[in-house]
Amino acid sequence: MTTAGRTGLPKTDPIAFRKAGPGAFISSWKNLFWVLVAVVALTYGWRVTQVDFVNLVVNLPRAERIVSGLLRPDILAQATEQTTVTTPLPIGAAAGAEPSSAAVGSGRLVVTPGAVTPAAPLTVAVNGVEPDSEVTFWLVDPSNNARPIRRNERTDTQGNASVTFTLPDSLAPGAYGVRADLSVALGRWQLTDTFVLSAQKMVETIFLALMGTFFAMLVSIPLSFLGARNLMLGSRVGWLVYSFVRTIFNVLRSIETLILAVIMAVVVGLGPFAGVMAIVIHSIGAMGKLYSEAIESIDPGPIEAITATGANRVQVILFAVVPQVVPQFLSFTMYRWDINVRLSTVIGLVGGGGIGFLLIQYINLLQWNQAGAALWMIGAIVILMDYASATIRARLV
C-alpha cells in the first residue's frame, strides 16, 4: 500500500494533503506550466510536420500494390520449358490458300492463310500442344523485328489456342514470319531468378556489414584505450590525446552512415565498397565511444595491485584492464554488427551495394512482386542475425 508523501503529515491538514495526495500533479502551477509548454510544442509540431491522419486513412488503398507484392512475392514459380518456332508468312500481292505451319511442342503452329496481302484477315493458332500452357505470338518482319500479336495466350484443355486479327495495311510486302513462343509448365516448382539474385545480394549485404564492422573494430580498439579517462588523465600529454581522440569519435558518430555512403560513392564509385567504407567510418566513432566507456567503467583495484608489483603501463593494461573489458568489448561489437546489418540492407538505396540496390531498382520499375521477394529476404536474414547475435552475446556474458 503506498502512501507516498503522507508520512508524518497530519491527516487533517488539507493543504498538505493537496500537495501530496492524488491530484497533486495537477494542482501545482509549475507542473501546469510545463504541461502547457508541451501542448504548445505538440501543436506546433503538428503543423510543421503537416500531420494529416485523415489523409492517411483515406488513401490507405494506395498501398494495395505494395501489399500485394509482399503477399505474393516472386520467390517460387512453376518451372517452365520454353520453345520457339517461326513459320514463314509472305506478305505481298498474291494470297495463297495453303496454311503455313511448323511443329512446336507436341503440336503445330498453324497460320491461315499461308500467304496474305496487307489489310487481310489472319488466324494464327497452335493446335495439339500441351494444355494450359502459355503462348505468345509475334509477327516478324523481314529485318527480324518482332511485333507482338498476342501475349501470354493460354491453351485450352485440348492444347489449342488461336488469335484472329486483321493485318494493318501499312505493312510493306516482304518475307515475313509468324513466331510462337511456347511456355510449358513442367509440373514442378522452382526458385525464381529474383530469389536467386536476392540471395546473392543478401550474401553481399551480410559481408558488407561484417567487413565494415571488422575494420572498424581493428581501428577503434587501440584508439579506445587512448580515449579512456582512467588511463589517460595522468599527464598533460595524456589529456591532450584523450580530448583529441574523444572529439574524433564524436565527429564520426554524428555523421549518419547513409550520408557517408553517398559521400563514399562519390569517392570510390557505386558499389559495396562504398558501403563498407561508410560503415567503417561511422562505426569507428560509435564503437570507439562504447569501448572507451567500457574501459572507464572497470574496477580500479586490479590496476592498483598490478602496478604495485612493479609492472609497466603496457603490462598493467594487459593484465588488469583487458581481462575486465573483453566481455563488454565483444558484446558491444555484436551490438554494432547487428545495427550494421540493418544499415547495410538499406545502404544500397544510396548506392552502397547489397540488397538495397536491388530493392530500389525493383521499386522504381514498379515490379512489386520482386520487391516483395527482396523485402521478405531482408526480413528473414535480419531476424536470423538478431537471433544469432543474441545467442552469442548470452554466451559471452
Added chain:
Amino acid sequence: MLRIEGLRKVFPGGVVAVDDISLTVSDGEFLVIIGLSGSGKSTLLRCINRLVEPTAGRIWLDDTELTRLAPADLRESRKRIGMIFQQFNLVKRSSVLTNVLAGGLGSISSMQSLLGRFPPQDYHRAYANLERVGIPEKAYQRADTLSGGQQQRVAIARALMQEPALMLADEPVASLDPATSHSVMKYLEEINRQDGITVICNLHFLSLARRYATRVIALKAGRIVFDGLPTEIDEERFRSIYGEEAVEVEIR
C-alpha cells in the same frame, strides 16, 4: 629496512590525509598500524610504494630513496615491495594461476607479457606459492569463484611471487569473518617469521594487533599518537587516545 621522514600528503580539496609522519621500520618487524577510518592508514601505505604521490617528505627503502626515483627505477623498487588489499584486487575473470603469475610481471618484458609467456620457473614458483597458502587445487578456477578468504590467500601468493623484502597489507581482513581473518593473519605471520619479510599491516581490530604484531603504531588525523609494543595498549589506553577528542570538544 624502511625510513620515513616528514611524510605529508594533502589531497586536492585540502584534505590532509597524512600530516608530518616520521618513522623507522627494522628488518623482520611485524608492524601493525591502527586507527579510525580516515586517519591516514591507507594513504600512508600507498605513499610508501608511491601508488599515491606524497606532497612532501622522503622515504628510504634500505639505501634507495623511493621518493626521488624515476619511473623505471621506481618499478624496480616496487618489485621489492609486495602489497595486498582489503578488496583483494584480483582480476576476477582470470584464473587463480594467472593472477598469481601476474605478481612476476615486474621481471618480464612487455613483449613476453603480450604473449603471456612467463619463464618456466615462474609457473613452478606460482604453484608452490599456492601450495604454501593452502589452495593449490584452485589453480585453474576463475578467481571470482573463490571465497573471500581464499581470494586474499591468492593475493598473498601473488605478492610472494615478487620475493619481496617488505609486505604492505592494507586492511587485509576487514572484509572477512573472524575465523578467516585469523587464517589470513597467520599466513602473514608465517611469511614474516619464516621468510623474514618485514610486514606493515593496517588493522581495525585491537585483538588482532595484539595477537600478531611485534610493534603497534596508532594514527589519528594523519599523525602518530602511539608507537610501542602491542602489550602496552589496553582498551583503556585505546579509548583514551580516541576518547580524548570527545572530552576536548566538551571542554570548549
